[in-house]
Amino acid sequence: MKKLPIKYLVILGILILTCSVISHKLSGKETLQDYAEKNPETAYATKAPGTPSPSVLADAGDSASAGNPAVQSAVPFPLAEKVTDSIEYETGFFYQPLTYPVIHRITGISYPMSKTDAALLSLEAPPNILSDEEMASLAVSYEDLRYMNILYYDFNGDVQTGELICNKAIAEDLIEIFYELYENEYQIESVRLIDDYNGDDTASMEANNTSCFNYRPVEGTSSLSKHALGCAIDINPFYNPYVVFNKGKAGETYISPAGSEIYADRSKVFAYKIDENDLCYKLFKEHGFTWGGNWNSCKDYQHFQKVPQ
Known part of the structure; x- marks a missing residue:
C-alpha cells in the first residue's frame, strides 16, 4: 500500500482533532483546554498563568522592584505524553x-x-x-x-x-x-x-x-x-x-x-x-x-x- 506523505497525514490529524474539539463543545463536555484553564496547577504542574514573580535587582543596595512586568496572556496546553520511542x-x-x-x-x-x-x-x-x-x-x-x-x-x-x-x-x-x-x-x-x-x-x-x-x-x-x-x-x-x-x-x-x-x-x-x-x-x-x-x-x-x- 502506498504511504501517504506526512503533509497529508498532518492535515488529516488536524481535521480529526478539530472535529473532536467541536463535538465535545456541542455535547457540552469539557475539553482539555477548558479543564486546563480552570485547573492550571493540576493540568500543568505549574503556577497559574499571570502569577507575578518578584524583581530582584540588587545593585548598590537598591532593593526596589524594577523588573519583569510578568506579561502573561497565554494559556498553556497540557504537556505531551511520553511515547514508546522516547x-x-x-x-x-x-x-x-x-x-x-x-x-x-x-x-x-x-x-x-x-x-x-x-x-x-x-x-x-x-x-x-x-x-x-x-x-x-x-x-x-x-x-x-x-x-x-x-x-x-x-x-x-x-x-x-x-x-x-x-x-x-x-x-x-x-x-x-x-x-x-x-x-x-x-x-x-x-x-x-x-x-x-x-x-x-x-x-x-x-x-x-x-x-x-x-x-x-x-x-x-x-x-x-x-x-x-x-x-x-x-x-x-x-x-x-x-x-x-x-x-x-x-x-x-x-x-x-x-x-x-x-x-x-x-x-x-x-x-x-x-x-x-x-x-x-x-x-x-x-x-x-x-x-x-x-x-x-x-x-x-x-x-x-x-x-x-
Whole structure:
C-alpha cells in the first residue's frame, strides 16, 4: 500500500482533532483546554498563568522592584505524553519525535503552514503562513525536531515541569544541560513552547519565558533565525535582553523586550544575570554552543546556539 506523505497525514490529524474539539463543545463536555484553564496547577504542574514573580535587582543596595512586568496572556496546553520511542535521560527528562497532537498544536504558529492548507482548513489567518513555494523549501521538517520534557526550579524555588521543541541534533546536549541546571537548582522562571504565546517572541520574552524552536526571521531582518532550525535557545530573556547598538539613523541603542532596559547594563549586580561566571553559560559552552553575549554589533545575553556539523 502506498504511504501517504506526512503533509497529508498532518492535515488529516488536524481535521480529526478539530472535529473532536467541536463535538465535545456541542455535547457540552469539557475539553482539555477548558479543564486546563480552570485547573492550571493540576493540568500543568505549574503556577497559574499571570502569577507575578518578584524583581530582584540588587545593585548598590537598591532593593526596589524594577523588573519583569510578568506579561502573561497565554494559556498553556497540557504537556505531551511520553511515547514508546522516547529517550529518557533521567526521571522527568526525556525527548522524542513530535507526536500528532504536538504537530497539530504548533502548525501555523511556531511551525509554518502553507496558504493552500490554511484555506483548505478554513483557518482565519494563522500567525505563521508561507506561500506554497516557501513551504517547498522549508529549512526544517517535523522529522528534524524533537519534543523535550524537563524539570526545573522556578523563581520561588519550586520544581516545575517544562517543555521545549528543538532540533534533533542538539536534543542530547539540551537534555544534559537542563539536567545539570536542575541538579544545581538553577532558577528559570518559565519553560513553555512559544506556541503558548501565539508564536510571538516579544510576548514570550516579556513573560521571561525560556524557549527554543520558532520558525521566524531574525528580528528586523529577512534572514532565518537559528531558532527557525531549532538550534537556538533563549534563557530567562527578560533579565538577559537583546541589545542592538547604533540602530537606525539616530544611532540609538535598541533593547528588547521593553521594560528590561535596566538589565542591559551588565556592570550591575542582579539575580538571573547570564555572564561568563554563570553556570548556564559554562554548561552551554562545554557543549559547544556560542553565546550571544559575546557578539560585537549586538548583544543577545539570553541566546545560545549550536549549528550541527
